[in-house]
Every structure is written in structure tokens, then in C-alpha cells.
Amino acid sequence: MSAPSKRQTVLVYLLLAVVLIVFLTPIYLIASSSVKPSPIMFQKPPAFLFTPTLEHYESLFGMRPFAKFMLNSLVVSFGSTAFSLTFGTLAAYAISRIRHKRMNDVAFWILSMRMFPPIAVVVPYYIIFKTVGLLDTPLALIIVYSTANIPLTVWLMKGFFDEVPMALEEAAAVDGYGLFETFWRITLPLAAPGLAVSAVFCFVFSWNEFLFALMLTGSEAQTVTVAVMSFWSSDAVQWGRIMAGSFIILIPGVIFVLTCQRWLVRGLTMGSVK
Amino acid sequence: MSAITLSNVTKRYGAVQVVHGVDLEIDKGEFVVLLGPSGCGKTTTLRMVAGLEDVTGGKLSIGGQVVNDVAPKDRGVAMVFQNYALYPHMTVRQNMEFALRPLKLGADEVERRINETAEILGLSELLARKPAQLSGGQRQRVAMGRAMVRTPDVFLFDEPLSNLDAKLRTQVRWEIGKLHQRLGTTVLYVTHDQVEAMTLADKIVIMRDGYVEQVGTPEEVYSNPKTSFVATFIGSPSMNMIDARITDGRIEADGFSHPVPTRFAGRVTEGQDVTIGIRPISIELAHADDERALPATVEVTEFLGNEALLDLRVGTHELVAEIPAEQRVPSGTKTHIRLNFDLAHFFDAGTGRSLNAE
Numbered sequence: 001m002s003a004p005s006k007r008q009t010v011l012v013y014l015l016l017a018v019v020l021i022v023f024l025t026p027i028y029l030i031a032s033s034s035v036k037p038s039p040i041m042f043q044k045p046p047a048f049l050f051t052p053t054l055e056h057y058e059s060l061f062g063m064r065p066f067a068k069f070m071l072n073s074l075v076v077s078f079g080s081t082a083f084s085l086t087f088g089t090l091a092a093y094a095i096s097r098i099r100h101k102r103m104n105d106v107a108f109w110i111l112s113m114r115m116f117p118p119i120a121v122v123v124p125y126y127i128i129f130k131t132v133g134l135l136d137t138p139l140a141l142i143i144v145y146s147t148a149n150i151p152l153t154v155w156l157m158k159g160f161f162d163e164v165p166m167a168l169e170e171a172a173a174v175d176g177y178g179l180f181e182t183f184w185r186i187t188l189p190l191a192a193p194g195l196a197v198s199a200v201f202c203f204v205f206s207w208n209e210f211l212f213a214l215m216l217t218g219s220e221a222q223t224v225t226v227a228v229m230s231f232w233s234s235d236a237v238q239w240g241r242i243m244a245g246s247f248i249i250l251i252p253g254v255i256f257v258l259t260c261q262r263w264l265v266r267g268l269t270m271g272s273v274k
Numbered sequence: 275m276s277a278i279t280l281s282n283v284t285k286r287y288g289a290v291q292v293v294h295g296v297d298l299e300i301d302k303g304e305f306v307v308l309l310g311p312s313g314c315g316k317t318t319t320l321r322m323v324a325g326l327e328d329v330t331g332g333k334l335s336i337g338g339q340v341v342n343d344v345a346p347k348d349r350g351v352a353m354v355f356q357n358y359a360l361y362p363h364m365t366v367r368q369n370m371e372f373a374l375r376p377l378k379l380g381a382d383e384v385e386r387r388i389n390e391t392a393e394i395l396g397l398s399e400l401l402a403r404k405p406a407q408l409s410g411g412q413r414q415r416v417a418m419g420r421a422m423v424r425t426p427d428v429f430l431f432d433e434p435l436s437n438l439d440a441k442l443r444t445q446v447r448w449e450i451g452k453l454h455q456r457l458g459t460t461v462l463y464v465t466h467d468q469v470e471a472m473t474l475a476d477k478i479v480i481m482r483d484g485y486v487e488q489v490g491t492p493e494e495v496y497s498n499p500k501t502s503f504v505a506t507f508i509g510s511p512s513m514n515m516i517d518a519r520i521t522d523g524r525i526e527a528d529g530f531s532h533p534v535p536t537r538f539a540g541r542v543t544e545g546q547d548v549t550i551g552i553r554p555i556s557i558e559l560a561h562a563d564d565e566r567a568l569p570a571t572v573e574v575t576e577f578l579g580n581e582a583l584l585d586l587r588v589g590t591h592e593l594v595a596e597i598p599a600e601q602r603v604p605s606g607t608k609t610h611i612r613l614n615f616d617l618a619h620f621f622d623a624g625t626g627r628s629l630n631a632e
Contacts, residue, residue: 170326171359175424176347176376185372189363 027250034243041239056240066245069227074252075138076213076223077206080145084202085195087146088153093183095154096161107158114151122215129216136218144212149202156201160194161187196263203256207249224249276335277302277428277460278323283332285318285484292318294484295332300477305454305461307471310481311507317432319481320464324353324430337427347376352421353430357437358413360405366392366416367401373420391419394453411442418453431463435470447473468508472496480504500628502621505551511583514557514593516550517623525550529589530568535615538629547623552613554583557595559603560612567610575605586611 004012033041035052060066095107125144126135134140164187172182188195213223228245231238278300285293293315300306308316321327322334325346334342341349352373361369370388379387392398395415405413414434421429434450435443451474454461465471471478472492480487480495480503488500499505505513518527520542525532527550534542542548560567570593574585582602584595588611595611603609620629 165357165359167355167357167359168361170324170346171353171355171361171420172372173326173346174324174349174351174353174430175373175420178345178347186361 030243030246030250033239034247036240038240056244060241060244060248064227064230066224066227066248069222069224070248072138072217072221073207073223073225073249076141076145076221077203077252079138079142080149080206081199081202083142083146084149084153085198088150088198089157089188089191089195091150092154092157093161093187096158107154110151110154112151113147118148118211122211125212126215135216136220138221140216141206141209141213141221141223144216145202145206145209149205152201152205153198156198157191157194160191164190192263196260200257200260204253207253207256276300277304277337278462279333279335280319280323281333281335283319283322283334284330285315285322285327286330291330292484293322293330296481296486298479298486298489300460300462302460303458305463305474305476306479307475307477308462308464308479308481309466309468309471309507310487311466313483314481315484316464316466316479316481320430320432320462323428323462324351325349350427351430352424352426352428353432354414354417354421354434356433358405358417360413360416360420362405365402365404366397366408366419369405369416369420370423373424377424387423387425391423394456395419395422395449410438411446414438414446415449418450422453422457425459427460429459429461429463431461431465433465434463435465435467450474468510472508480507482507498628498630499551499619502549502551502626502628505619505621505628509553511554511594511596513551513553513619514591516552516591516593518548518550520544520546520548527589527591529591532566532613532615535618538620541629542620548629549621549623549626551619551621552593552615553617554594554596556614556617557586557593557597558612558614559595559597559601560610562610564610564612566612568613570609570611572603572605572607572609575602577602 032048034056035054036047036050037053037055040047040050091110095103095110125140129135129137129140134143168186168190169182172186177185208225209223210225210229213226214229217223217226224245228242228249231241231245276299278298280296280298282295282297283293284291284295296315296319298306308319310316318327322329323336325341325344329342333340336349336351361372364372367388370391371384374384374387388401389398392401395418397412397415397419400408400412400416405416408416414437417434431450435446438446447470454474463470463474475492477489478492478495479489482503488495488504490498495504495508499508499513502515506515516527518525520526520534521544523534523544525534525548562569568588570586570588572584573587573592576583576585577599580599581596582599584597584602586593586595593611621627622629
């Protein structure tokens with residue numbers, strides 16, 4: 001391929017700039033509004049230069065147990081991610097390795113769980129959790145999110161396990177290892193990039209989820225996405241707090257993705273798996 | 275006591291039977307090669323010994339113990355895989371350590387064995403490298419090292435040289451032979467390469483379509499092949515096979531006739547269809563006035579250095595002759611040849627069984 005001409009280069013950078021503006025503008029607005037004094041919040045044209053204030057953050061943590069909602073979100077997201085990775089990975093390994101003519105049907109059946117429209121099952125879930133006394137608990141959300149995350153993990157990990165040569169497992173078997181040890185020491189480390197990708201998807205989905213969190217939690221197990229929404233009442237919209245809350249919501253996701261990304265890169269550079 | 279015994283071992287995948295009643299005795303310290311074309315069941319047989327495939331029928335024993343239902347890890351075998359199967363996320367040292375861990379040895383002993391093995395195989399400089407940073411030949415040696423450190427009762431090799439280039443193959447083949455002399459471990463080795471089999475084996479097992487065709491020393495399978503398949507499979511270039519019929523005490527083939535050699539008298543019957551096997555080296559150029567000379571056309575001459583191969587057309591037969599290089603004649607020459615019937619093999623054309631004396 002020949003080197004791009006100057007015009008092409010300019011075009012590419014222009015396109016990149018547009019994409020960046022589209023994606024970064026809302027984040028800029030959230031970040032700047034969260035430290036903007038209330039009186040100038042809606043000033044036109046918007047104030048770009050102002051003395052930042054922490055008043056919204058103070059009121060966010062002062063008036064409502066926002067830290068608790070934050071903790072709920074973390075518990076639910078990490079809980080569902082851990083649960084989904086554990087069971088999804090084991091299921092994916094079984095589907096990848098067991099030769100059976102109906103195995104593809106099993107895999108598709110698992111995927112079909114993911115296709116179900118969430119709104120259709122909200123009410124049944126509500127009734128079930130109310131009956132077993134799990135309503136307004138993090139466990140209820142962990143279970144519900146895992147029903148969406150496990151199919152995703154199964155399909156992602158199946159692809160990665162399929163890539164690990166059987167000969168490596170056979171070598172481990174002859175070397176004196178049983179099934180589980182072989183899986184743990186050989187197959188899983190080689191599928192680590194898949195684990196990182198799955199973890200990112202599971203975490204982000206659980207962290208962002210709104211509908212189930214709104215319907216299945218109350219004051220105890222409420223997550224941050226729902227908490228931020230509660231600043232939007234019929235009397236007033238507390239934009240300052242919404243922005244401050246939204247900005248805080250961004251942080252764990254970013255940290256988590258960056259952490260996993262390091263893993264992902266390490267996994268990819270390991271090489272030599274043909 | 276035999277190191278490995280297979281009694282009527284069979285393997286079946288659904289309706290397809292790939293190994294038919296294999297009987298084999300492998301003595302302690304013996305180097306046995308399973309040889310055959312692809313799809314002959316040799317690798318499946320090896321994998322059954324390793325425990326990577328279930329045995330459908332028959333009895334498989336290692337060290338006197340029936341192991342049909344014993345897991346691979348409890349069989350005391352070590353295996354070198356065709357693609358080496360090195361653990362890519364571990365260094366060379368870790369690959370070897372991993373193989374030793376189940377033996378629960380002391381740290382000193384682990385260290386000693388790794389260093390000793392690395393020394394023998396010339397891997398000492400490479401211990402900190404990952405498989406991706408090694409050449410094909412080095413990976414091959416690591417795979418052997420990983421098998422060796424465990425000092426197993428039995429070594430299994432699954433076409434270990436097939437991924438190496440020709441020069442390296444010769445060198446590693448020599449190293450494997452030397453290693454076997456040094457360690458004296460029982461070896462079961464699978465290959466489709468007859469040169470590997472002939473040079474390495476104490477005993478060759480030739481397989482075809484899931485059946486054992488012949489078991490014998492390299493000398494036996496070469497000099498005394500029991501079937502026409504073994505005769506053509508062993509030896510390079512292949513043995514020439516000529517269809518003929520026994521008529522009036524003579525061998526009658528298209529284009530020539532020859533009295534039945536006395537050593538086959540009584541072994542062949544009148545009117546029997548036979549296949550005559552003559553090695554290329556048993557065909558020589560002859561003078562036209564020799565009474566047994568056959569007219570032949572040299573279609574292609576291949577110069578190999580010390581010797582030359584002549585692709586000959588004799589009547590409707592296509593034969594290959596191997597002659598000293600200085601006697602060679604150019605392609606297209608019309609000449610005469612003589613078949614040395616004293617060194618010929620006779621096979622029944624129907625069954626393919628040898629008619630030569632045992």
C-alpha cells in the first residue's frame with residue numbers, strides 16, 4: 001500500500017476530530033457542569049471560564065447516601081462479573097470440548113437468553129424476588145445481570161477456548177495432570193485475553209444497567225444510575241447534582257476498563273498459540 | 275517382562291473401525307517404530323498407549339499392568355507431540371518444571387534434572403526463553419527435554435520430525451538415536467518415513483488400514499517382506515512389482531518368460547497368478563547377446579551422485595533400476611537389462627502374501 005497523500009491524511013484527521021467531538025462533548029459538559037456554580041449553569045452563551053466549585057459534590061454526598069449507592073453499584077457489578085466469569089467460563093469450556101451433535105443447540109439456547117427483551121421479564125422478576133424476599137437486595141441484581149452476562153461470556157470464551165490447541169491439554173494429561181488442573185494451568189491462562197474482554201463487557205453492562213435496578217431496588221440496594229435519576233423530580237431538576245453524580249459514575253468504569261486493557265495487551269503479546 | 279503389550283487391541287469410532295486386533299510385544303529398552311502411510315492407524319495406536327484415546331477392545335498393558343482404564347497421568351509414559359505442544363505461556367524452564375511438578379520432587383532434584391537434561395540437549399542457554407522465541411529444531415529439543423526430565427518408563431513419539439526441514443531432520447534423528455542408546459528407555463515411535471524407521475528401530479511394525487502387516491527388525495522387513503505392501507513400502511526407490519503367471523514351470527509375464535527359480539519350486543502351483551518383486555538394485559544393464567537379457571527403453575535417467583536411477587520401459591512394464599552412476603546411459607537410449615531372479619520376491623497376486631521361504 002502506498003503512503004497516504006497529504007489530502008487523505010487531512011481527511012482522516014478531520015474525521016477523527018468529528019468522532020472525538022461527538023464522543024467527548026457530553027463528557028466535557030458533564031465534567032464542566034459538575035463544577036459550575038448554579039447561577040451560571042444555563043447561561044447563554046455557556047461560560048467556559050469560571051471559578052470551579054465543589055458545591056454540587058458536597059450536596060451530593062451530604063444530602064443523600066450517595067456513597068452507599070456507589071457501594072451498591074460496585075458490589076452488584078463486581079458480583080455479577082465474578083459470577084458470570086466463573087460459570088460462563090466453565091460452561092464455555094464444556095461446550096468447546098465436549099463433542100456432541102446437540103452441543104450447538106445448547107450453545108444457541110444459551111445465546112437466546114440474551115435476546116430476550118428485558119422489559120418483558122421485569123414484572124415476573126419482581127414477583128419472584130418479592131416471593132423469595134430478595135427484593136431490594138444486591139443479590140437480586142447480581143442474579144438478573146448474570147442471566148444477561150453469562151450467555152455473553154459463554155460465547156466469547158468458547159471462541160477463545162476453541163483456539164487453544166487440544167495437543168496442549170493432551171500434553172498436560174500425559175505430564176500427569178487431571179482435567180481441572182489442566183484447565184486451570186494451561187487452558188485458562190491461554191484464554192486470558194478472552195477473560196479480560198468478557199470482564200469488561202460484564203462490568204460495563206452491570207454498571208450501566210438502569211431498568212432492572214429501577215424496578216427491583218428501593219432505598220437499600222439502589223444503584224448509582226437510579227440514584228442520579230432521582231434528582232429529577234416533578235418539582236425541580238437538580239442539574240448540578242446530576243452532573244456531579246454522572247461524573248463520579250464514569251470513574252470506576254474507566255478504571256476497570258483500563259486495568260483490563262493492560263491484561264488484554266499482555267495476553268495478546270504472549271503469542272505462539274497457533 | 276514386556277514393557278508394553280497389546281493383545282488384540284481394536285479401536286472403533288462409531289461404525290468406523292480404524293485399528294483391527296493389533297498384537298504387539300515391546301520389550302524393555304526396545305526402540306519400536308510404528309510405520310505406515312497416513313490413515314493406517316499408527317497414530318491412533320500410539321494415542322491408545324498414551325491414554326489419549328479409549329481402547330475399544332482387547333487388552334493394553336504397560337509394565338505388566340492392564341491400563342485400558344487408567345488415566346494418561348498414571349501410566350508412567352511421556353510423549354513428544356508432532357507439533358511439540360509446548361506451553362506457550364511458560365519459558366523452557368517452566369515447561370520442564372511443569373512436567374516435573376506432579377512427581378513432587380524436592381527443589382534440588384527438580385533443579386538438577388532440568389540442568390542435566392538441558393545440558394544433554396544443548397538447551398542450557400535457552401532456559402529463560404519462551405517457545406515463540408525458539409526455532410523449530412530448538413522447540414523439538416524442548417519437547418524431548420520435557421519428556422526426558424520425568425525419566426518415564428516409556429517414551430512415545432508422534433512423528434516428531436515431520437515439522438523439521440530435511441537437514442535438521444537427519445540431525446535430530448541422529449540425536450534421538452543417541453539419546454536412546456544413552457538412556458535405554460523403551461520407545462514407541464510413530465512415523466511415515468521409512469528412513470527414520472530403518473535407522474532408529476530395533477523393531478518395525480508396519481501397519482496398513484488398521485492391520486499390522488509385519489513386525490520385524492529393519493533387516494527382516496527389508497530382506498524378507500511378508501506381503502507385497504511391505505515390499506513396496508520399505509526400500510527407496512520402491513520395489514518393482516511385475517504381474518505374472520506360472521505356466522509349464524515358467525514365469526510368464528508380458529514381454530518375457532523365465533524358468534521358476536528352484537527355491538520356489540513347490541511353493542508355486544501351475545496356473546497361479548503371482549507378483550514378482552524385484553528391487554531396483556537387482557536390475558542390471560546387460561549385453562544384447564546375453565540369453566536372459568530383455569530389451570528396454572530408458573525413459574528418464576536420474577543422476578544421484580554415486581548411483582543413478584533409470585526409469586525403464588520393458589514391454590508394458592515400467593521398472594526402476596538403480597545402477598552405479600558411471601554405467602548410466604542417457605534418457606531415450608534403447609538398451610538391454612537383466613533381472614536378478616535370485617534376489618526376487620514372489621507374492622501371491624490374490625492375497626499379497628509372500629511365497630518366499632521364511
